[in-house]
Amino acid sequence: MNPYRRSLFIKIATVLVYAFLYTPIIVLIVFAFNSSRTNVLFGGFITQFGPLVMDGSTVVQSPCGPFHWFCELGKNAEVMNATKNTLTIAIISTLSSVVIGTMAALALQRYSFKLKPFSQLSLYIPIVIPEIVMGIGILVLFSQVFTFLNGAFNLAGDSRLTLGLPTVIVSHIAFSIPFVTLVVQARLQGFDKSYEEAAMDLGANELTTFWRVTFPMILPGVLSGGLLAFTLSLDDFVITFFTTGPGSTTLPIYVYGLLRRIITPQVNALSAVWVLVIFSIVLLIQKLQSRAA
Amino acid sequence: MSEFTVELRDVVKRFPTPEGGEVFAVNHVTLQIRNGEFFSMLGSSGCGKTTSLRMVAGFEWPTEGEVYIEGRAMGHTPPFKRPVNTVFQNYALFQHMTVYQNVAFGLEMEGAGKQEIARRVGHALEMVQMTGMERRYPKQMSGGQQQRIALARAIVKTPNVLLLDEPLGALDLKLRKEMQLELKALQQKLGITFVYVTHDQEEALTMSDRIAVMSQGKVMQMGTPVEIYERPNCKFVADFIGTSNFMEGGVKSLENGRASVFVPILNAEVTGYAAENVSVGDEVAISIRPEKIRLADKAGLTQNCFEGTVVTTSYIGSDTRLHVDINGLTLKVWEQNKISSLDPAAYYTVGQKVWLTLFPENTLVLPKD
Numbered sequence: 001m002n003p004y005r006r007s008l009f010i011k012i013a014t015v016l017v018y019a020f021l022y023t024p025i026i027v028l029i030v031f032a033f034n035s036s037r038t039n040v041l042f043g044g045f046i047t048q049f050g051p052l053v054m055d056g057s058t059v060v061q062s063p064c065g066p067f068h069w070f071c072e073l074g075k076n077a078e079v080m081n082a083t084k085n086t087l088t089i090a091i092i093s094t095l096s097s098v099v100i101g102t103m104a105a106l107a108l109q110r111y112s113f114k115l116k117p118f119s120q121l122s123l124y125i126p127i128v129i130p131e132i133v134m135g136i137g138i139l140v141l142f143s144q145v146f147t148f149l150n151g152a153f154n155l156a157g158d159s160r161l162t163l164g165l166p167t168v169i170v171s172h173i174a175f176s177i178p179f180v181t182l183v184v185q186a187r188l189q190g191f192d193k194s195y196e197e198a199a200m201d202l203g204a205n206e207l208t209t210f211w212r213v214t215f216p217m218i219l220p221g222v223l224s225g226g227l228l229a230f231t232l233s234l235d236d237f238v239i240t241f242f243t244t245g246p247g248s249t250t251l252p253i254y255v256y257g258l259l260r261r262i263i264t265p266q267v268n269a270l271s272a273v274w275v276l277v278i279f280s281i282v283l284l285i286q287k288l289q290s291r292a293a
Numbered sequence: 294m295s296e297f298t299v300e301l302r303d304v305v306k307r308f309p310t311p312e313g314g315e316v317f318a319v320n321h322v323t324l325q326i327r328n329g330e331f332f333s334m335l336g337s338s339g340c341g342k343t344t345s346l347r348m349v350a351g352f353e354w355p356t357e358g359e360v361y362i363e364g365r366a367m368g369h370t371p372p373f374k375r376p377v378n379t380v381f382q383n384y385a386l387f388q389h390m391t392v393y394q395n396v397a398f399g400l401e402m403e404g405a406g407k408q409e410i411a412r413r414v415g416h417a418l419e420m421v422q423m424t425g426m427e428r429r430y431p432k433q434m435s436g437g438q439q440q441r442i443a444l445a446r447a448i449v450k451t452p453n454v455l456l457l458d459e460p461l462g463a464l465d466l467k468l469r470k471e472m473q474l475e476l477k478a479l480q481q482k483l484g485i486t487f488v489y490v491t492h493d494q495e496e497a498l499t500m501s502d503r504i505a506v507m508s509q510g511k512v513m514q515m516g517t518p519v520e521i522y523e524r525p526n527c528k529f530v531a532d533f534i535g536t537s538n539f540m541e542g543g544v545k546s547l548e549n550g551r552a553s554v555f556v557p558i559l560n561a562e563v564t565g566y567a568a569e570n571v572s573v574g575d576e577v578a579i580s581i582r583p584e585k586i587r588l589a590d591k592a593g594l595t596q597n598c599f600e601g602t603v604v605t606t607s608y609i610g611s612d613t614r615l616h617v618d619i620n621g622l623t624l625k626v627w628e629q630n631k632i633s634s635l636d637p638a639a640y641y642t643v644g645q646k647v648w649l650t651l652f653p654e655n656t657l658v659l660p661k662d
């Protein structure tokens with residue numbers, strides 16, 4: 001028997017926490033099926049399939065039925081482009097920051113060097129300083145460097161270096177590294193170096209030891225770090241806002257842009273898809289991790 | 294090839310301390326380990342056993358001096374190029390690999406073929422009686438079983454030297470005793486050199502051909518178990534191995550390896566075997582083992598014989614252990630109960646006057662540390 005009593009208070013608190021956390025998401029998803037174009041009022045579900053019929057601002061009938069706004073989303077070239085950008089940025093920045101962050105974590109664990117305490121501390125700085133400060137900093141850096149390079153190489157017109165996808169990717173890599181490093185470091189805390197020594201003792205050189213022994217052992221940490229980096233990159237707004245350029249709009253930036261015009265349930269449909277994707281990734285990683293353990 | 298499989302020549306290992314100083318983990322150690330021998334390094338915690346072993350394996354490099362394996366100076370040779378294998382104290386089995394994969398790992402690194410690997414892994418598992426466990430993961434086995442797998446993983450490569458760092462440290466007493474015998478049998482069967490680290494003197498005495506007794510980074514004595522026990526060369530070893538009684542005094546004369554020592558507390562001279570580096574005039578420690586003191590009701594020899602009073606007695610079955618007081622000096626005496634008797638008069642009682650004889654051949658005159 002569990003010695004802890006489950007009091008009524010704990011039950012109520014639990015329900016409230018869940019309600020507080022998940023009601024907005026549920027409302028958001030329900031509104032993705034809204035028949036009304038204005039996102040503020042719920043006009044009921046779209047029930048009829050067939051060619052598009054509208055009554056004022058209410059959709060009466062749609063080829064996609066209740067999934068009207070999802071279909072609209074698929075036809076929206078801007079959304080598709082933003083999705084492509086977001087995924088490109090997230091994938092490249094995750095892979096890069098995982099490699100760099102893991103290497104940093106291993107170095108901090110293995111070697112002792114003069115600037116080690118400083119290096120460790122410097123990992124926390126990008127995490128604790130306000131994102132907007134970091135965004136402005138990166139923007140200033142890029143514009144200074146680009147101005148200098150454009151001047152130095154006489155670049156003009158289309159060949160000028162400007163903000164765009166590459167700058168967003170670089171800045172995402174930069175802010176993801178500390179997260180990956182800290183997560184991998186946590187995994188390395190209990191890592192006994194005798195495993196690596198045993199591998200070397202049995203004839204494996206440093207590289208083989210890493211791939212056959214070290215890496216499989218820290219893989220759960222690396223995966224968690226990667227997942228963190230991926231989700232951070234997917235929904236980053238502030239830093240992306242400062243480093244993005246024409247043609248490199250990401251989903252958060254696009255949605256923000258929509259909000260200033262009209263909010264149609266398309267935004268909800270987009271968010272619903274987004275929630276679903278992220279939720280699946282989390283489930284997948286959890287499954288992988290529990291299998292590894 | 295050199296007569297010695299492993300040799301440490303004047304090896305020093307210093308580690309920096311966080312306070313900015315240095316600690317001598319190993320302090321000018323010279324050791325020669327012969328081919329095919331079961332060699333133990335014995336010492337209390339922190340005396341540098343593990344560090345010495347790690348320098349042979351190649352996980353640490355000596356600060357000074359040199360390690361030789363099969364006559365070759367090792368220098369900074371990495372572990373994967375040394376002809377030795379290690380059994381780790383925590384076993385260090387790869388958790389993400391099955392038993393088979395663990396044992397096969399070393400052979401894979403050699404580039405052995407699939408069939409050869411299967412044959413040799415099977416053989417190694419047979420040697421440690423773990424056949425049938427191939428598909429288990431380390432986590433699914435008991436400590437004793439993991440220990441055997443760790444052993445199989447190390448011997449599958451048929452190294453000339455096997456290094457073992459307290460391999461039985463985590464096992465319970467009964468299993469420990471069993472494994473001691475098994476390890477010894479395995480070593481004889483394989484005919485390879487074992488370098489064995491332990492802090493358990495009984496373990497070292499029962500298993501080893503030779504033992505190096507270490508203290509504070511130094512080798513105090515090296516010899517067979519009999520030599521170490523019967524002829525310790527200094528007070529530390531006499532005290533560390535088994536139990537000894539000590540008396541202090543000054544050497545009066547020395548001849549034919551026998552020293553006469555004046556012991557102030559007894560106000561008498563005691564004769565005994567002189568250790569090598571004892572000379573006339575030295576302040577020395579006289580050492581005698583409790584089981585080697587002869588008790589009697591009457592005086593025996595005229596020399597090395599003293600009257601005392603029994604202070605405590607405890608009957609432990611095979612022996613009766615007594616404390617006997619001579620002029621304020623308390624000696625431990627263990628009397629073997631050779632004759633079965635129920636008569637209380639057959640045993641010594643507290644307060645009884647007794648005569649203790651310290652036979653010169655059982656009495657050792659050792660330098661004070």
Ligand SMILES: Nc1ncnc2c1ncn2[C@@H]1O[C@H](COP(=O)(O)OP(=O)(O)OP(=O)(O)O)[C@@H](O)[C@H]1O
Pocket residue numbers: 308309316317318319336337338339340341342343344345492
């Ligand atoms: N990596 C290290 N850094 C600093 N000091 C060390 C290091 N390794 C060992 N030492 C020190 O060297 C000394 C000898 O250590 P070692 O591990 O060889 O002892 P040991 O005889 O194996 O002891 P135990 O029986 O407790 O395992 C100790 O004082 C220890 O603190």
Ligand SMILES: [Mg+2]
Pocket residue numbers: 342343344
């Ligand atoms: Mg040790």
